[in-house]
Amino acid sequence: MQPDLRGLTRAEIAAALVSLGEKPGNAGAVFMALHRRGAQDLARLPNVPERVCRALGSAFTLAPLPAPERRLVSADGTRKLLFRFAGDAPAECVVLPGKDQQTACLSSQSGCACGCAFCATGALGLKRSLTPEEIVAQFEACLRESVDLRSLVFMGMGEPFLNWENVKKAIQILSDSRGRHFPQVKMTVSTVGVIPVIEELTASGLRVRLAVSVIAAAPELRARLAPMEKTYPLERVLAAVRRYCAAREAHVMLEYILLPGVNDRPSDSALLAKLIEGIPCRLNLIPYNPPGGPGPAAPRVKEFQRELIAAGVRAYLRAEKGADIAAACGQLAAGLNQG
Ligand code: SF4
Structure with missing residues (x-):
């Protein structure tokens, strides 16, 4: 199973972007989309280029944030x-x-x-x-x-x-x-x-x-x-x-x-x-x-x-x-x- 992107620190996201052939400089925008803007769709992270979203989507999932039952x-x-x-x-x-x-x-x-x-x-x-x-x-x-x-x-x-x-x-x-x-x-x-x-x-x-x-x-x-x-x-x-x-x-x-x-x-x-x-x-x-x-x-x-x-x-x-x-x-x- 692919790891959930929400469980990565910003430094880990930067390292992941490098291994996917992308610039680590996008890590801040990705992190902000996840943890401040509450993004739910990995294909559409606000302020993150589509190409970067696609690359991340090939290696990670983004499950909905669990809610209390x-x-x-x-x-x-x-x-x-x-x-x-x-x-x-x-x-x-x-x-x-x-x-x-x-x-x-x-x-x-x-x-x-x-x-x-x-x-x-x-x-x-x-x-x-x-x-x-x-x-x-x-x-x-x-x-x-x-x-x-x-x-x-x-x-x-x-x-x-x-x-x-x-x-x-x-x-x-x-x-x-x-x-x-x-x-x-x-x-x-x-x-x-x-x-x-x-x-x-x-x-x-x-x-x-x-x-x-x-x-x-x-x-x-x-x-x-x-x-x-x-x-x-x-x-x-x-x-x-x-x-x-x-x-x-x-x-x-x-x-x-x-x-x-x-x-x-x-x-x-x-x-x-x-x-x-x-x-x-x-x-x-x-x-x-x-x-x-x-x-x-x-x-x-x-x-x-x-x-x-x-x-x-x-x-x-x-x-x-x-x-x-x-x-x-x-x-x-x-x-x-x-x-
Ligand atoms: S107090 Fe309870 S939760 Fe804390 S270490 Fe002991 S068994 Fe675990």
Whole structure:
């Protein structure tokens, strides 16, 4: 099957034009036709010579941009869009409302192979990784839902660093000045700790922000909650994070999902504070959301936050959104947990 032209970065389109005997200088017009003008017909790309369109048509396809098959709106204004991509690969994205701006939360994979114990997506297993154009399609759908979309996070279904090549291409496509020109500094990629990709990101010219799911500070507990710990132990992940922060003079976002009675004891906050000492970070505490819907208020949450603040950590409570439509953190299961 011929590749979809919408999944190529501008540099890749330029290289493709050269290999088709055309001038690479047309790449900007082609890219703009696809990603700003929403062209649907490869034979008629606005401002692109017919000859170039014919050449591209001999090597590529241009499928219609996939549209969500289902849309759920939460009482708090959160919107969840369910896509069913080719090969029956479901994936969800979420538009999170803010005070006067919105955030899009995109999926990088259909399902996830990481198997984190608290996560509805992990329970599905991995269906497949998403293509750059499928990631772009989620962004476009979120854009249609928003009056002021200002930030973008890769915190939906999947582990973005296990589909890094495609996520990276989607980032390049979305931030390209001939397309949506969405600032990379307003994009955050979240990982459970794939060290080689953290290192690649450190050395790359990408300006996206890094978020790391800490999950638990004690190695045995973390291994039970997040099997990735066995491949990439948190201590080594945080060492890579320290190098990232130093090399880029950047802060990192650390996320800690609070599981009542599991990782929210005073000994957990003490160990956590020690482990992340000296890392320029903001720590987001996320109360656990059971897949079936809203969870009980965790009485320990505030106390846990206070213990961390007392130990010198910039700890914040993340206001969870969309729990009533299973759109909150850890709940995305492609509509499978919706009645
Ligand atoms: S928390 Fe993230 S990495 Fe873990 S199973 Fe869920 S989607 Fe995958």
